[in-house]
Amino acid sequence: MRGILIDPFTRTVSEIETSGKLTEIYELLGVELVTVVSVGEDQSLFLDDEGLLVPKADQEYWNWKGSNQPYAGRGLILGLDDEGDNIDATMGSFEVAMLVTFLDKEGLDPEKYIGFGIHTW
Numbered sequence: 001m002r003g004i005l006i007d008p009f010t011r012t013v014s015e016i017e018t019s020g021k022l023t024e025i026y027e028l029l030g031v032e033l034v035t036v037v038s039v040g041e042d043q044s045l046f047l048d049d050e051g052l053l054v055p056k057a058d059q060e061y062w063n064w065k066g067s068n069q070p071y072a073g074r075g076l077i078l079g080l081d082d083e084g085d086n087i088d089a090t091m092g093s094f095e096v097a098m099l100v101t102f103l104d105k106e107g108l109d110p111e112k113y114i115g116f117g118i119h120t121w
Contacts, residue, residue: 002088003028004096006075008060010068011099020086029074039064039099044080048073052110059110061103072105072110082101 003018005028018024025034031048039045051059051072061070077096079087 004077004089004093006063006100008102011102013093013100015093025076027075044078046076047071056105056110059107061108063101063103065099073101
């Protein structure tokens, strides 16, 4: 199926082919746990559920137009059918690119958005 991959590490938005299976989504995003956000009536955005916990030096950030917080790491958009199954994204890469802003991580405080402090020893 057709998906839209948002990659803040390369600062690109591109169409990809995917099975839409969870194991492949983990691999595409390079994550172990995902969260899903609705970005339209029939579109799902898969994100790294632990992205804001990654040390800032190793992470990249972006924003979806109208969102009140940054997203961390890669994102994948897939369509959603009436039964909740993944299907082809109906949005195109150009349309998605117009809704995405890649952020400069200098001055960005990820802890502000997770509700608790991150400590490394």
